[in-house]
Amino acid sequence: MLSVTSVVKPAILYSALFRNPKTDMAKRKAKSASRTPPGKPIRKAWKFCPRCGVTATKTGRNPFSCTACGFTHYFAPVSAVGAIATDPEGQVLLLVRAKDPGKGMYGLPGGFVDAGETAEEALRREVLEEVQLSVTSYRYLVSYPNEYNFNGFVLPVTDMFFVIEVESFDSISLMDGEIDAWHFCHPTRRELNRMAFESNRKALEFFLASVER
């Protein structure tokens, strides 16, 4: 199993970045830089009851509740996984997204958990699909809520992050159309401000703080 203490510590760099008086400004910048695309919350998309077909009298509520037949549906978050992989120098693998949301910005390897799949299986599958790397071990790190825009409707997501080890980085190869480039680095505020998702940025910050200790 991977122990974060075994990772090379970017401690000095991290301290310089996160303990300066400009932190608030950096936080505001990070917020404006993250791209949550415009869209309607999925709960507002439901105009009819899926059981009896009656036009909904109240839309946008969670749960959806049909006044005609009593059918109730909760708009619960879907599950997703993200991987933090470090090379022998402790540099983190970041991917440049080829598609919206967050086209051209950084992301972590990962994706949605399929129905009937465990989060761990999704982690292995997504890392293999996206960057052709075989996960040999993993350690659960942290989770953060996220939102994802599917064709104009925004779904709530629970992102679960794992620190992973891979067989070798030699086999790294990018999924066509999904990822434009990969980048190993000790993430600085520059990279953190360019993360496509706030949840990914927070997970990276959490990870960096854990290796600093």
Ligand SMILES: [Zn+2]
């Ligand atoms: Zn109904």
